[in-house]
């Protein structure tokens with residue numbers, strides 16, 4: 001996220017920053033935690049038998065299956081409740097989590113699945129206050145007609161935390177497709193940048209590119225202070241315009257960088273990368289889509305399911321049954337909070353009332369004392385369905401605020417991507433892959449339509465009210481003017497609940 005987003009959060013109520021700090025304590029990420037994690041689980045090699053990795057199959061599946069087969073594993077869930085001692089296995093531990101102290105801290109599971117032959121997603125999770133969403137790395141196989149011995153290899157886009165589990169999964173792909181040839185950090189956003197350096201250092205023989213306008217906040221530190229290795233190279237803005245050989249398999253890859261400066265001193269960059277053999281475009285943050293089905297990275301891991309049920313509560317001490325419907329209910333709320341902070345069908349109370357209630361139950365099983373600052377009204381499902389539109393691609397509201405500061409650059413970027421031959425886009429958050437063809441890409445950018453004079457979103461106006469007030473009010477200093485103005489949606493008549 002850009003500096004502007006941080007400003008938005010800070011000025012709105014400081015709550016996410018506070019949540020970050022508080023949550024670290026709420027989840028008691030201590031050496032005791034590490035010991036708990038270390039105390040379970042066999043070595044990774046046990047799960048790396050010579051099996052093929054199939055579509056939708058993951059190492060996580062096999063571990064879960066093995067745990068069940070072994071019987072008596074403490075982390076098994078029952079049908080109606082979560083295990084109090086559910087743990088994440090030791091090979092998923094990520095010791096550098098304090099660099100960005102948000103969930104899941106050190107407990108960084110990786111779910112890998114094959115999107116189409118030669119394209120693999122590695123999903124991990126990121127979030128605060130159980131607003132947990134997927135964060136993704138995509139790996140594509142290149143030069144496969146030559147075979148591994150003849151020069152095949154891998155291109156890695158948007159690296160995630162290189163845990164032992166993640167690296168073991170990478171080993172499987174290397175064995176099948178060849179070594180890592182190129183790695184690219186396609187964003188200046190901290191959630192992607194924080195893991196890119198450590199990942200690149202595990203593959204020093206590979207080229208490592210980053211978009212060229214990296215910065216840090218509040219101090220603009222050099223790349224070496226951001227953990228990026230000395231062999232880091234700036235990614236040319238375009239594989240076409242800049243010519244030359246950027247990628248190891250340059251005949252199979254194209255890319256185009258989107259660069260927008262939304263406000264004084266801040267920057268947004270994204271990379272559309274085309275993998276020609278599979279007709280797949282990778283994009284980091286500029287496009288996304290979501291349905292009410294919780295993502296697999298949240299449901300595959302028993303411990304992560306807690307987030308869904310935590311938000312499915314309708315009262316602070318409600319014991320929510322673990323059912324598909326309750327998982328979807330929690331996911332809908334997570335998505336609305338993730339996108340809007342204060343969605344139109346909910347009510348937020350960051351005051352003392354809910355905090356004092358939480359202090360009464362400091363031992364609440366899922367942490368936070370069961371703190372429940374948000375309540376939901378009768379329009380919650382309608383709110384989500386309008387937002388989701390059945391999983392149609394769109395732009396994250398906060399990203400639209402940024403992109404609408406430079407419509408010319410956004411148009412230029414889209415016009416180039418539209419000339420590519422592809423049938424799917426893989427974003428690095430929420431659902432993936434998305435079935436989008438070139439002529440359908442522009443529909444995700446509603447505010448870019450010809451004749452459009454407002455910064456319109458397809459969502460309910462009540463949802464973007466908070467962001468609009470922040471943008472027009474105390475945060476107006478952080479972003480440049482746009483002729484489109486602040487975000488506008490369609491009035492849906494959403495009614496907030498009267499109290500928490």
Ligand SMILES: [Fe+2]
Pocket residue numbers: 001189191192284285428429
């Ligand atoms: Fe992101």
